Amino acid sequence: MSRPRLAARLALVAGAAIPTIAALVLAASGDNDPDRALILAPSSLAVVQDELDAAFAQRDIPEPEWVFAGSQTIVAQLIDGAPADLLLTASQVTLDRASEAGVTGPTEIAFTENHLVLAIAEGNPGGVTELADLADPSLLVGVCAIDVPCGQLASEMTNALGVAVSADTEEPSVRSLSTKLMAGELDAGLIYRTDALATGVDTIDVPGIEQYRTTYWGSTLTGDDTVLDFLLSDAGQAILRSAGFGS
Amino acid sequence: MRPPARHAPAPLLIPAGIGLLVVAIPIVGLLQRAPWSSLAAQLTEPAVLDAIAVSLIVSVVSAVICLVLGLPLAWALARVELRGGRLIRAAVMLPMVLPPVVGGTALLFALGRRGLVGQWLDRWFGITLPFTTAGAILAATFVALPFFVTTVEAALRQNGTDLEEAAAVSGARPLVAFLTVTVPASRESIVAGFALAWARALGEFGATVTFAGNLAGRTRTLPLQTFLALESDPEAALAISVLLLTVSLGVLVALRGRWLMR
Numbered sequence: 001m002s003r004p005r006l007a008a009r010l011a012l013v014a015g016a017a018i019p020t021i022a023a024l025v026l027a028a029s030g031d032n033d034p035d036r037a038l039i040l041a042p043s044s045l046a047v048v049q050d051e052l053d054a055a056f057a058q059r060d061i062p063e064p065e066w067v068f069a070g071s072q073t074i075v076a077q078l079i080d081g082a083p084a085d086l087l088l089t090a091s092q093v094t095l096d097r098a099s100e101a102g103v104t105g106p107t108e109i110a111f112t113e114n115h116l117v118l119a120i121a122e123g124n125p126g127g128v129t130e131l132a133d134l135a136d137p138s139l140l141v142g143v144c145a146i147d148v149p150c151g152q153l154a155s156e157m158t159n160a161l162g163v164a165v166s167a168d169t170e171e172p173s174v175r176s177l178s179t180k181l182m183a184g185e186l187d188a189g190l191i192y193r194t195d196a197l198a199t200g201v202d203t204i205d206v207p208g209i210e211q212y213r214t215t216y217w218g219s220t221l222t223g224d225d226t227v228l229d230f231l232l233s234d235a236g237q238a239i240l241r242s243a244g245f246g247s
Numbered sequence: 248m249r250p251p252a253r254h255a256p257a258p259l260l261i262p263a264g265i266g267l268l269v270v271a272i273p274i275v276g277l278l279q280r281a282p283w284s285s286l287a288a289q290l291t292e293p294a295v296l297d298a299i300a301v302s303l304i305v306s307v308v309s310a311v312i313c314l315v316l317g318l319p320l321a322w323a324l325a326r327v328e329l330r331g332g333r334l335i336r337a338a339v340m341l342p343m344v345l346p347p348v349v350g351g352t353a354l355l356f357a358l359g360r361r362g363l364v365g366q367w368l369d370r371w372f373g374i375t376l377p378f379t380t381a382g383a384i385l386a387a388t389f390v391a392l393p394f395f396v397t398t399v400e401a402a403l404r405q406n407g408t409d410l411e412e413a414a415a416v417s418g419a420r421p422l423v424a425f426l427t428v429t430v431p432a433s434r435e436s437i438v439a440g441f442a443l444a445w446a447r448a449l450g451e452f453g454a455t456v457t458f459a460g461n462l463a464g465r466t467r468t469l470p471l472q473t474f475l476a477l478e479s480d481p482e483a484a485l486a487i488s489v490l491l492l493t494v495s496l497g498v499l500v501a502l503r504g505r506w507l508m509r
Contacts, residue, residue, distance in 0.1 A: 070478070072477075072478045072479075073478075076477075076481075140375075140377075140378060142460070145461065145475050145478075146479075147475045147476070147478040147479040148478055167462065168378040168460065168462060169378050169460025169461050169462050169466070170460075170461050170462060170463075170467075171456075171460065171461060172456060172461060172471070172474055172475060172478075176456065176457065179457075180355075180377075180460070183355055183356065183359060183361060184359075184360070184361040185355060185359045185360060185361065185377050185378075186378075
């Protein structure tokens with residue numbers, strides 16, 4: 001191959017490769033605004049996002065960028081190097097996993113709690129009256145899979161209260177479980193109180209169910225505590241309580 | 248026959264190489280993280296064996312349903328002058344491009360016990376499909392059927408109608424001509440469509456979890472087991488991923504072999 005042709009080829013290669021690589025780099029870096037905090041948050045907190053954003057706007061705090069996913073997922077993403085300014089998790093276990101991997105900040109603070117409720121389909125087609133009904137194999141019963149926090153909590157609670165749940169499905173997230181209850185496809189299921197409030201599904205009172213709780217933890221990763229401080233403030237706690245979090 | 252490409256131009260080769268990397272890098276990443284030494288132990292865990300059993304039943308039954316329903320459907324699309332044929336073809340192909348979770352939601356609101364059709368199934372026959380293996384099979388069939396139909400329809404169109412017309416002239420009735428002339432002439436594509444549909448059914452996740460739920464031994468297929476294992480036991484998830492990757496790759500290589508031999 002003669003030299004001029006080689007040069008022409010290289011120019012063509014560069015012409016094709018540079019825009020491609022530039023596009024990849026741009027796509028990878030995203031539009032990360034340094035003023036806005038990037039928050040990794042558990043899906044269950046999505047119900048308060050709008051109210052929190054409104055409160056931040058009132059206080060001239062730049063609106064944060066929220067990334068919602070299951071707590072284990074966001075912790076796994078963080079361990080794998082996802083950028084974030086604040087980590088929020090829906091259980092102690094998932095926070096511990098991040099902590100052990102050394103990706104949490106200097107402080108880890110519990111900022112709210114959640115507990116399960118016995119939710120039923122509209123019109124209560126299964127005639128559910130108490131927690132023990134979850135052991136009835138003729139009813140369509142859903143819980144979260146034991147691998148996710150809501151399933152872990154459900155298992156702890158039903159074991160402690162002596163109910164052997166006859167589940168027809170073990171959902172991978174509390175959201176997919178809530179959807180199936182809302183659609184009336186399940187007679188009963190154990191979902192978070194906050195999800196029951198947000199979706200408006202009917203619930204049955206279970207004495208003592210609120211003793212079995214999961215704690216929400218926050219850890220600031222880049223030194224700016226503004227968002228976490230707000231969550232811990234009276235105004236932040238009021239927003240969380242209005243959605244069913246806390247005691 | 249390969250087209251002549253002795254001087255592959257770099258402006259084509261470079262993006263082609265990058266395109267290949269986009270596909271190959273994740274697979275290499277998976278293989279590099281896979282727990283090779285404990286692979287056999289991971290794949291013989293009771294939970295995984297349960298999932299393998301459910302996956303085999305669901306994918307094989309689903310592929311057979313695709314064959315039984317899809318062959319006449321492909322024939323109708325290729326041979327019958329249908330009013331609104333384009334729309335019908337688009338509807339049949341829709342599950343290929345629809346996010347599976349949307350398909351699962353659609354199934355839930357159509358065939359769930361409060362659904363459009365499902366409420367009557369429940370009321371008249373006492374049949375509820377969600378949370379049953381039959382529901383998982385239905386979800387898998389929903390996503391797999393277009394792969395069979397498009398593969399076979401293309402072959403039927405390519406083969407043309409000469410043989411069928413000859414059979415008709417010599418007095419064969421249409422159904423006989425279909426079974427003795429059309430089907431044998433397209434058997435390569437029918438096998439290919441069956442294998443593709445089976446592989447797609449085996450890999451199905453979104454529609455299954457949305458419509459059929461997730462219970463060990465009943466609806467928890469290998470992809471659902473993988474998703475759950477990722478939350479608690481990533482090693483197990485990687486082991487199952489290697490298994491699914493191997494099976495999928497095997498199907499594609501086998502199909503490629505068939506097509507090259509033609």
